Amino acid sequence: MSTPAPEENRKDSMAENAATPADATAAVKRGPSVATRERRQGSINPSGETPYLVVQDLTVKFPTVDGVVSAVNGLSYSVPLGRTLAIVGESGSGKSVSSMAVMGLHDRKRTRITGSISLGGDEIVGLSEHDLMKIRGDAVSMVFQDPQSSLHPLYTIGNQLVEAYRVHHHVSKDAAKKRALEMLDLVGIPNPVRRFAQYPHEFSGGMRQRAMIAMSLINDPKLVIADEPTTALDVTVQAQILDLLNNLQKEFGSAIVLITHDLGVVAEMADDVLVMYAGRCVEYGTAEDVLAHPRMPYTWGLLESIPTVSAASERLRPIKGLPPSLLNLPSGCSFNPRCPYKDRVKGERCLTELPELLPVDGAGAHTSRCHLHDKASIYEAEVAPRLG
Amino acid sequence: MLYFVARRLVSALSVVLATLIATFALFFIAPTDPAGAICGERNCTQQRYNEIKENLHLDRPKVQQFAEYTAGIFTGRDFTTSGVKQHCAAPCLGFSFKNDRPVTDMLKDRFPVTLSLVFGYAVIVLTVGVFVGSMAAKRRGTLGDRALMTSTLVVSSVPYYIVALMVALYLTVLYPILPRGSWTPLLENPAQWFAGLLTPWLVLGAYNCTSYARYSRGSMVETLNEDFIRTARAKGLSDRKVTYKHALRSGLIPVVTIFGLDVAGSLAGAIFTERIFDLPGLGVLVLDSLNSYDLPVIMGTVLVASVIIVAMNFLVDVGYSVIDPRVRLT
Numbered sequence A: 001m002s003t004p005a006p007e008e009n010r011k012d013s014m015a016e017n018a019a020t021p022a023d024a025t026a027a028v029k030r031g032p033s034v035a036t037r038e039r040r041q042g043s044i045n046p047s048g049e050t051p052y053l054v055v056q057d058l059t060v061k062f063p064t065v066d067g068v069v070s071a072v073n074g075l076s077y078s079v080p081l082g083r084t085l086a087i088v089g090e091s092g093s094g095k096s097v098s099s100m101a102v103m104g105l106h107d108r109k110r111t112r113i114t115g116s117i118s119l120g121g122d123e124i125v126g127l128s129e130h131d132l133m134k135i136r137g138d139a140v141s142m143v144f145q146d147p148q149s150s151l152h153p154l155y156t157i158g159n160q161l162v163e164a165y166r167v168h169h170h171v172s173k174d175a176a177k178k179r180a181l182e183m184l185d186l187v188g189i190p191n192p193v194r195r196f197a198q199y200p201h202e203f204s205g206g207m208r209q210r211a212m213i214a215m216s217l218i219n220d221p222k223l224v225i226a227d228e229p230t231t232a233l234d235v236t237v238q239a240q241i242l243d244l245l246n247n248l249q250k251e252f253g254s255a256i257v258l259i260t261h262d263l264g265v266v267a268e269m270a271d272d273v274l275v276m277y278a279g280r281c282v283e284y285g286t287a288e289d290v291l292a293h294p295r296m297p298y299t300w301g302l303l304e305s306i307p308t309v310s311a312a313s314e315r316l317r318p319i320k321g322l323p324p325s326l327l328n329l330p331s332g333c334s335f336n337p338r339c340p341y342k343d344r345v346k347g348e349r350c351l352t353e354l355p356e357l358l359p360v361d362g363a364g365a366h367t368s369r370c371h372l373h374d375k376a377s378i379y380e381a382e383v384a385p386r387l388g
Numbered sequence B: 001m002l003y004f005v006a007r008r009l010v011s012a013l014s015v016v017l018a019t020l021i022a023t024f025a026l027f028f029i030a031p032t033d034p035a036g037a038i039c040g041e042r043n044c045t046q047q048r049y050n051e052i053k054e055n056l057h058l059d060r061p062k063v064q065q066f067a068e069y070t071a072g073i074f075t076g077r078d079f080t081t082s083g084v085k086q087h088c089a090a091p092c093l094g095f096s097f098k099n100d101r102p103v104t105d106m107l108k109d110r111f112p113v114t115l116s117l118v119f120g121y122a123v124i125v126l127t128v129g130v131f132v133g134s135m136a137a138k139r140r141g142t143l144g145d146r147a148l149m150t151s152t153l154v155v156s157s158v159p160y161y162i163v164a165l166m167v168a169l170y171l172t173v174l175y176p177i178l179p180r181g182s183w184t185p186l187l188e189n190p191a192q193w194f195a196g197l198l199t200p201w202l203v204l205g206a207y208n209c210t211s212y213a214r215y216s217r218g219s220m221v222e223t224l225n226e227d228f229i230r231t232a233r234a235k236g237l238s239d240r241k242v243t244y245k246h247a248l249r250s251g252l253i254p255v256v257t258i259f260g261l262d263v264a265g266s267l268a269g270a271i272f273t274e275r276i277f278d279l280p281g282l283g284v285l286v287l288d289s290l291n292s293y294d295l296p297v298i299m300g301t302v303l304v305a306s307v308i309i310v311a312m313n314f315l316v317d318v319g320y321s322v323i324d325p326r327v328r329l330t
Helices: A006-016 A021-029 A034-040 A095-103 A129-135 A157-168 A173-186 A192-196 A205-217 A235-252 A263-269 A287-292 A297-304 A375-387 B002-029 B034-039 B046-055 B062-075 B103-138 B143-157 B160-174 B190-224 B227-234 B239-267 B271-276 B282-292 B295-323
Strands: A053-064 A067-079 A084-088 A112-119 A140-143 A223-227 A255-260 A272-277 A280-286 A357-359 A367-369 B077-081 B084-088
Touching: A053 A095, A067 A084, A067 A095, A067 A112, A067 A255, A067 A272, A067 A280, A084 A095, A084 A263, A095 A112, A095 A140, A095 A223, A095 A255, A140 A205, A140 B227, A157 A173, A157 A192, A157 A205, A173 A192, A173 A205, A205 A235, A223 A235, A235 A255, A235 A263, A255 A263, A263 A287, A272 A287, A272 A297, A280 A287, A280 A297, A280 A357, A297 A375, B002 B062, B002 B295, B034 B046, B034 B295, B062 B077, B103 B143, B103 B190, B103 B239, B103 B271, B103 B282, B103 B295, B143 B190, B160 B190, B160 B271, B190 B239, B190 B271, B227 B239, B239 B295, B271 B282, B282 B295
Parallel strands: A084 A255, A084 A272, A140 A223, A223 A255
Antiparallel strands: A053 A067, A053 A112, A272 A280, A280 A367, A357 A367, B077 B084
């Protein structure tokens, strides 16, 4: 575990002991409801551990000729070392965009990023390209969705691994090669010496993803962002890659942010789950809380749309409608046009008022963004039976 | 790799052979009258006409003529003009009676001129053109990019010979800022060689840089959007390394194709440039022989041009397989 981030410590203690005089003064200086606001935004990890990655109130906007695309709106989460956070959502929900921001990979001329992203206490929003370069691939690395297109087709696997290592380590080519072979072996690529000299097109899909994982772990990063790492792979290979990621996490102790739309993957991998919709967090908690006691109609919809073998004869229950345009979000709750439960909220609050991200049971780390009062009973009575 | 090269070599040779047959057919089987052309319109008696025909072996069957021509390329031939026996050494591409010289010798004189011209041209388009294109691709959508692309379009919509003529007239004659075009063999005086070629290089290079900039911009824009470029950036590579190591290598592939054909075409004769800047290259040779109806020279040049084009294509293929390992397997 890394040294605890001082900033986070202070926030934690403030949230816990806001009554002590010193903290109370500080709280006054920083506004009246800092403690509650931060708890509400979910910056404190559901596990209670000291987080390595803290994202707070992150917004990512892309100004275009048609208007400003709000891809991420006020997202907050945190991941401690050794834990895996799964970010779940449909395409266009902002899950990839938010993680690209963590890598600082957005084109700065076309993107407006506000809020805070801190890695082990170091703020990275607003860092210069030069400083970001030092972090990328070293403290944070990324495993991409499609290893076929994400590896350079014209360089050998070995060449690409060696390059990744030498960017951050001033060592000889031979030393880097030794390290690369070690990594290839570690991710379960047989005959690494021969594979080292081969090109990506000579690898199978699963082997390519293993090589990609080897490359992303070669600098022993504290945080690995895996952007749908198994989506482009065979189902049989998917399980192997997930096992590999799980095992490597135990060995390297890194934090993992896993971006996926596959709730099966979430169940297998995640410690915490964050459900995103239209650029906002709509439900956040430990995997057990979110998967077993979901408290938001969108999460229910995601769970209901998973096909099961036992119910093969039944029709799938997709969520009706399409995700909203990020150029022009619906007023009120972004999910209201597709929500089958919005009539159960009095008045037209779902249409007029954006629900806040609040603890589902009044306190605790499991939060959701929904106006429904009796979420627990609706879930138990109506949704859970359909899930079987 | 060896198999790949061997296969391409065989197909290249068959193309050259086909060109040889086609060229020969065009000039000696088609209703042309080489003997009449050499004989001229005045003072051409029937006796002289027949004599020329006999010397040129034009009175023999076409197949035999072709066999002799082809054999001459490998073994050399003898010709008789005005009673004098002339030897045309291998590779003999025929004999120019207008100039009283073997065609091969004439081509040998001219080829270094065109080669020098194309060499400098290639250096300019490959460095400046590709560099400008890559810069524009990196800054795509910005004012600079748009201004650059619009201006390249403007330049390439003016006919080349006008641009070349204007430069020659204004910048080398009326206001002699640039040296006039002239030819000095490289080994004779390198400085003069360079000075004489500088203006044609700049004009030919700058004009064609515009299309190279557009090709490479398009290709680079596409490449810069590839997933593997994002991977390269995610590794922590510097912007320069991402652009010039990762992106340029795959972005160059389509440019290499165009470059190969373009260089081949220019080697076969950069007629306007050679004419305007007073360079006695292959293009001017063809032009002169067309005017004087010097068939053996035209045919020899066409043949050499086709060999150059086939060779360049072959080199492009080999170049591909060097750049792109995926091509080696096919």
